[in-house]
Amino acid sequence: MLIRSALTAITVLLASSVNADTKLSFALDWKFEGPSAPYFQSIDAGHFSKAGLDVEISAGKGSLDAIPKVATGAYPIGFADINSLVKFLDQNAGAPVTAVMMVYDKPPFAVIGRKSLGIENPKDLQGRVLGAPPPDGAWAQFPIFAAENNLEMDKITVEPVGFPTREPMLAEGNVAAITGFSFSSYLNLVRLGVDEADISTLLMADYGLELYGNAIIVNTEFAENNKEIVKGFLAAVAAGWKDAIADPGKAIESLMKRNPAADSALEERRLQLAIDANVVTDYTLANGMGHISEGRMARSLEQMSTTYEFSSPPDASLYFDNRFLPANGFNLN
Numbered sequence: 001m002l003i004r005s006a007l008t009a010i011t012v013l014l015a016s017s018v019n020a021d022t023k024l025s026f027a028l029d030w031k032f033e034g035p036s037a038p039y040f041q042s043i044d045a046g047h048f049s050k051a052g053l054d055v056e057i058s059a060g061k062g063s064l065d066a067i068p069k070v071a072t073g074a075y076p077i078g079f080a081d082i083n084s085l086v087k088f089l090d091q092n093a094g095a096p097v098t099a100v101m102m103v104y105d106k107p108p109f110a111v112i113g114r115k116s117l118g119i120e121n122p123k124d125l126q127g128r129v130l131g132a133p134p135p136d137g138a139w140a141q142f143p144i145f146a147a148e149n150n151l152e153m154d155k156i157t158v159e160p161v162g163f164p165t166r167e168p169m170l171a172e173g174n175v176a177a178i179t180g181f182s183f184s185s186y187l188n189l190v191r192l193g194v195d196e197a198d199i200s201t202l203l204m205a206d207y208g209l210e211l212y213g214n215a216i217i218v219n220t221e222f223a224e225n226n227k228e229i230v231k232g233f234l235a236a237v238a239a240g241w242k243d244a245i246a247d248p249g250k251a252i253e254s255l256m257k258r259n260p261a262a263d264s265a266l267e268e269r270r271l272q273l274a275i276d277a278n279v280v281t282d283y284t285l286a287n288g289m290g291h292i293s294e295g296r297m298a299r300s301l302e303q304m305s306t307t308y309e310f311s312s313p314p315d316a317s318l319y320f321d322n323r324f325l326p327a328n329g330f331n332l333n
Helices: 001-019 032-044 065-072 082-091 137-148 163-171 181-191 221-225 227-246 248-258 264-279 280-285 294-304
Strands: 021-025 054-057 078-081 097-102 109-114 128-133 156-162 177-181 201-202 214-219
Touching: 021 065, 021 227, 032 054, 032 181, 032 227, 032 248, 032 264, 054 227, 065 082, 078 082, 082 097, 082 137, 082 214, 082 294, 097 221, 097 227, 109 137, 109 163, 109 181, 128 137, 128 163, 128 201, 137 177, 137 294, 156 221, 163 177, 163 181, 177 181, 177 248, 181 201, 181 264, 214 221, 214 227, 221 227, 227 248, 227 264, 248 264
Parallel strands: 021 054, 021 078, 128 156, 128 177
Antiparallel strands: 078 214, 097 214, 109 177, 109 201
C-alpha cells in the first residue's frame, strides 16, 4: 500500500511538471502601446501556451533598455535595437547576448518636426533646436543620419530631453524637431493636438540609413541550454504578428486589457503604422519575417563605422544568430 501510494504521488507529480508551462520573462523596449499588441495577442490567442510557455511581459524605458537586462540574465529574452546591441557588444566583449529574430526590418528611427517651425527636410535642422532623449535609439543613429545628409552638427543645437517631455516640447514650440520612433512620436503629437498637416516625419531609412531596427534578443547562455524554448517563443511571436497584420483591431483588444487607459483608436493607428512601415516590407514578404540579409548587415556595420570607432573589428556573427529561425523565415501572408 505504501509503495502504491508513493508511486501514485510520483505519477501525479511528474504529470503536473510535464503539463506546467515554462515561465518566461520578456523585456520590451517601451511602454504598452500599439506595436506591443502582437505580443499580448500571442498570449491571448494561445500561441505561447501551445509552445508550452507562460510568458510575462514587462515594459521598457527605451530601445536600449532591454540589452543589459538580457546580458545580465535578469531576463532571458528581450526586444531591443540591434544597432545599440552592436555597440554594447563592442564595449562589453563577450557579453552573453545576441539577436535571434529581426522584427523591424525597416527601422522606425526618425526625426519628427513641425513644418510651421521650418522643418521639412534634413538641412532644415541646421540653425534650429533638436530635442533628443539620451537613451533614445533614434538619437543613437542620428550621427549616421547627419553624415549621410551632410549636416553640420555644430550648426544644430541639441537639447537633451526626457521621454515624457519630448513631444510636449515640440508641441509647445520649445524645440523645432525631436528624435524618436516614427509611429510613437507622430501619434503622440496628434494626441497633444498638433495638426497632422503640420507634422513632418523624416524617416532615417528614407534618407540613407542601411541599418536594421529592433529585434528579439536572447541571453546566449539561456538560449544554448533551451533551444526548443527559444524556437517556440519566436514562432509564437511571429504568429502574434501575423494575427495583428490580419486584424489589428483584435490585437489592440489584447493591449487594452493590459493598458486600459490607452486610446484604443490611437493605438490601432500606431500599430498599423508599424506594420506598414517597419514589419511588412518587400524583404519580409519575399523572405519571411525574422531573417536578415548578410549583405545589408555588412553595409550597416560599415555605415556604423563612419561615426562610431569600434574597439575590435565588427563581426556580424556576434550580433545575429539565425539558428532558432525556420530556414525560410515566418510567412506573414
